[in-house]
Amino acid sequence: MTEPVPDLQLQMLVRLIGQDAQAVLPITLLVGGVFLHGDLISHKAWKNAWEHNLRDVDGPGAQLLESLPEQVDQAVVEKQGLQTAQRMPEWIHLRNATTTGAGRAVVMPLYRGRLADVSGWSLGKPE
Numbered sequence: 001m002t003e004p005v006p007d008l009q010l011q012m013l014v015r016l017i018g019q020d021a022q023a024v025l026p027i028t029l030l031v032g033g034v035f036l037h038g039d040l041i042s043h044k045a046w047k048n049a050w051e052h053n054l055r056d057v058d059g060p061g062a063q064l065l066e067s068l069p070e071q072v073d074q075a076v077v078e079k080q081g082l083q084t085a086q087r088m089p090e091w092i093h094l095r096n097a098t099t100t101g102a103g104r105a106v107v108m109p110l111y112r113g114r115l116a117d118v119s120g121w122s123l124g125k126p127e
Contacts, residue, residue: 006090006115014089014115018042027094030120031113037125038097038111046093047073049110090115 017023021044028037041049047069054065097111 004116006088007118007121008088010092010118010121011088011115014040014092018044018089021045021048024095026123026125028122028125029092029094029113029118031117033119034099034101035126036094036097036099036111036113038094038108041093041095043089043091043093046095046110046112049095053110092118 013025017025017040019042021042023042023045025040026037027040028035030036051066051069054068057065092113092115094111094113095109097108099106099108
């Protein structure tokens, strides 16, 4: 069985957006036969928003979640070494990702998906 291969142009676009944590680009993806649209953001912007959201989690052990994003990044660097910065991105990050399920819009404030799972894409959002 062959592993799905990410679209090189989409990888380059994600890499370009990754150069500026303030950059935002409207995009529509086809993932698993479902359209998903939102704002393409950098990994850094997604990570910062994720950290912020984790601070709002309540309950026993919630304080442990605050360090999770940084621990994940450290584990990736340890596993992949210094070559991480030179590798092509494998993940795509969206803010306000929207899809339609059961006849209604479903909005996800933050979305992280595998680039290899994207079978089609277009700049912009549906009208």
